[in-house]
Amino acid sequence: KNQVEQSPQSLIILEGKNCTLQCNYTVSPFSNLRWYKQDTGRGPVSLTIMTFSENTKSNGRYTATLDADTKQSSLHITASQLSDSASYICVVSGNDMRFGAGTRLTVKP
């Protein structure tokens, strides 16, 4: 069982709508949690990085939350744009890095 589980596996939304992606983890000890955006055929780009003491962090229309007690994180995308279509990957670091399988988001006009 993967130590980082993301849901949903894929998501289709209309342009302008909001959406929330989930990341649950069992990694222990915990150091930090990162969300990346990966366009098809490109390398991942960092969106947010959160440590144990941080509950929320924003980067433009992206807002990540972290509940270290329940070991859950979410990435909320506001007013989606066509360019938001990508895979979103949750990475949790402890003694090593664990990657989630990603959520494939498609934004349609």
Place this chain on the structure above:
Amino acid sequence: GAVVSQHPSWVICKSGTSVKIECRSLDFQATTMFWYRQFPKQSLMLMATSNEGSKATYEQGVEKDKFLINHASLTLSTLTVTSAHPEDSSFYICSASRQGSLAYEQYFGPGTRLTVT
């Protein structure tokens, strides 16, 4: 800042040949570089971690004699896929950690698509 480049962006080679992929940190010094492999619709899989001037640390199941990693300088790491086979066809991505930065800050390259025929 913190730009990582990879070369080539894509390569097609014949089975049995070797292919070298370069990863460069363009505007910072990278004490540590990471190499990942990604199959279609799957997440990144860490292959190895390399520190400048020392031998790479390979993840379990990754053949060190097949995937040769050299990190000769603070701005360049290379991955050589030796005696490539069609099953080595994949998307290879490197990342780099900036010298002096927090350990978890990694900057990814754009990736290299390898196709072995």
